[in-house]
Amino acid sequence: MYLTREEESILNGEKGEVYEKVFRLLVRLGDIYGADKMIPVGSVQVAGVSYKSIGDPGRDFLEDFAEKGAKVKVLTFLNPAGMDMENWKELGFPEDFAENQIRIMNAFKKMGIVVTATCTPYLAGNLPRFGEHIAWSESSAVSFSNSVIGARTNREGGPSALAAALCGVTPNYGLHLDENRKPNIVINVGAELKCNSDFGALGYHVGKLVKNKIPYFKGIKDANTDNLKALGAAMAASGAVALYHAENLTPEAKIMETKGLENIDVTSKEIKETYEKLNTGKDADIVILGCPHASLREIATVAEKLRGKKLSKPLWICTSKAMKETATIMGYTGIIEKAGGKIVCDTCMVVSPIEKMGYKTTGVNSGKAANYLPGFCKQKVVFNNIDELIKGVM
Amino acid sequence: MKGRMISLGTAEGEAIVSKEPIGFYGGIDAKTGIVIEKGHELEGKCVKDKILVFPRGKGSTVGSYVIYGLKMNGVAPKAIINKETETIVATGVILAGIPCIDKIDIENIKTGDKLKVEADKGIVEKLK
Numbered sequence: 001m002y003l004t005r006e007e008e009s010i011l012n013g014e015k016g017e018v019y020e021k022v023f024r025l026l027v028r029l030g031d032i033y034g035a036d037k038m039i040p041v042g043s044v045q046v047a048g049v050s051y052k053s054i055g056d057p058g059r060d061f062l063e064d065f066a067e068k069g070a071k072v073k074v075l076t077f078l079n080p081a082g083m084d085m086e087n088w089k090e091l092g093f094p095e096d097f098a099e100n101q102i103r104i105m106n107a108f109k110k111m112g113i114v115v116t117a118t119c120t121p122y123l124a125g126n127l128p129r130f131g132e133h134i135a136w137s138e139s140s141a142v143s144f145s146n147s148v149i150g151a152r153t154n155r156e157g158g159p160s161a162l163a164a165a166l167c168g169v170t171p172n173y174g175l176h177l178d179e180n181r182k183p184n185i186v187i188n189v190g191a192e193l194k195c196n197s198d199f200g201a202l203g204y205h206v207g208k209l210v211k212n213k214i215p216y217f218k219g220i221k222d223a224n225t226d227n228l229k230a231l232g233a234a235m236a237a238s239g240a241v242a243l244y245h246a247e248n249l250t251p252e253a254k255i256m257e258t259k260g261l262e263n264i265d266v267t268s269k270e271i272k273e274t275y276e277k278l279n280t281g282k283d284a285d286i287v288i289l290g291c292p293h294a295s296l297r298e299i300a301t302v303a304e305k306l307r308g309k310k311l312s313k314p315l316w317i318c319t320s321k322a323m324k325e326t327a328t329i330m331g332y333t334g335i336i337e338k339a340g341g342k343i344v345c346d347t348c349m350v351v352s353p354i355e356k357m358g359y360k361t362t363g364v365n366s367g368k369a370a371n372y373l374p375g376f377c378k379q380k381v382v383f384n385n386i387d388e389l390i391k392g393v394m
Numbered sequence: 395m396k397g398r399m400i401s402l403g404t405a406e407g408e409a410i411v412s413k414e415p416i417g418f419y420g421g422i423d424a425k426t427g428i429v430i431e432k433g434h435e436l437e438g439k440c441v442k443d444k445i446l447v448f449p450r451g452k453g454s455t456v457g458s459y460v461i462y463g464l465k466m467n468g469v470a471p472k473a474i475i476n477k478e479t480e481t482i483v484a485t486g487v488i489l490a491g492i493p494c495i496d497k498i499d500i501e502n503i504k505t506g507d508k509l510k511v512e513a514d515k516g517i518v519e520k521l522k
Contacts, residue, residue, distance in 0.1 A: 025488045057424050057463025157455035159485045
């Protein structure tokens with residue numbers, strides 16, 4: 001790989017141990033994937049934040065780096081943590097868990113990272129432009145930024161994203177290059193998609209089919225950014241789709257050639273079968289919405305449905321601090337709390353220890369959450385649209 | 395044997411060889427260095443102070459932090475030799491400072507072989 005004189009000097013340790021280490025990591029990853037050089041990144045999103053995922057070794061590593069004076073060079077946000085950083089006590093998160101989670105967040109903050117912990121950084125103040133090179137980690141955020149915004153990122157691991165943040169560069173390979181962004185399979189959607197859970201079911205089904213390919217969707221009549229967020233998240237979870245195109249909906253679709261590609265049809269039959277497959281439980285102990293983190297529009301929708309009602313079981317909406325602030329100003333938080341629901345920030349059902357909080361069956365409208373909850377959180381799943389889920393806990 | 399340097403350093407020690415890939419997250423206990431993956435050919439064996447030889451990593455990317463944890467807890471292998479180092483192991487060994495070489499024909503190495511690893515030169519040598 002070509003390295004500038006300054007980059008060589010980092011590798012020779014002239015900027016100290018931490019930078020030598022993280023830059024070596026970027027160079028090695030670049031070698032493994034055949035990168036020709038380093039390219040500057042506009043922003044970073046670092047995964048590996050929840051104490052539940054990274055444990056003591058991850059915590060110690062981050063504290064060591066922070067202690068040695070590591071500082072990020074570009075705008076850097078975090079993936080969700082294992083708990084709401086403000087209201088963890090009242091939500092019932094365990095004390096020892098909280099103590100470790102707080103240590104992790106402090107280490108990130110010391111490195112200059114914005115401790116906004118969200119899988120939708122693009123809604124919370126970290127918005128890349130079309131064509132911008134970035135180094136993001138969380139799979140749904142990677143899918144959204146590549147597909148819906150047209151920014152360019154590989155799916156980074158926690159440490160490689162952190163390395164990119166500290167050095168301000170990433171190796172030039174994979175989805176940073178034009179030739180690797182072309183679709184290689186066409187999905188003809190014949191089903192009518194009405195809500196996020198329909199888009200989630202489509203995404204779950206297609207992700208399973210295409211694994212890590214780049215699908216090109218035809219036939220989706222309309223979709224807002226919430227729908228596309230749900231679609232991409234489910235495909236990245238059931239498969240490893242980091243980029244998709246959708247005719248008339250995503251920015252690069254127009255310039256992509258689909259002639260000669262394999263075609264797959266998805267009809268309402270496959271969507272219905274996916275619903276059946278994802279429903280592994282019956283009565284939810286808790287409903288958790290906001291996977292990926294809810295937009296303001298999604299919060300407003302739930303608030304409208306809960307206005308003047310009383311829930312019999314807990315309902316959480318996971319989101320970022322930025323969205324909650326606005327929801328509170330608009331009175332949505334008040335309506336939801338009055339009904340017995342909660343807006344939970346900085347975390348989500350997949351990375352928080354809900355299995356240790358007494359919940360066995362979780363109701364979700366997210367294809368991604370339905371994919372992960374059985375394995376990561378030992379949950380049975382009720383997968384449905386918001387109306388049906390709310391009915392179940394009324 | 396000549397391969398590619400992934401992470402710097404030199405080491406001498408006894409080989410422990412796995413024909414299967416290793417997933418460090420949930421596969422090796424970071425506190426003890428013992429392989430805990432059910433049904434893995436190295437299950438119950440300890441990697442501490444060995445030259446750990448396996449084709450490639452697998453599983454969760456959090457595995458990188460487990461490799462780092464092994465080193466911090468003093469139970470890491472002295473070096474790692476792979477057929478093909480993927481990103482999880484590459485990330486782990488570089489952060490931990492464990493010497494590592496890949497593109498080595500690992501079929502020629504048996505558990506118990508005495509090895510000298512010179513990662514800086516990309517060389518693995520069998521000692522008599």
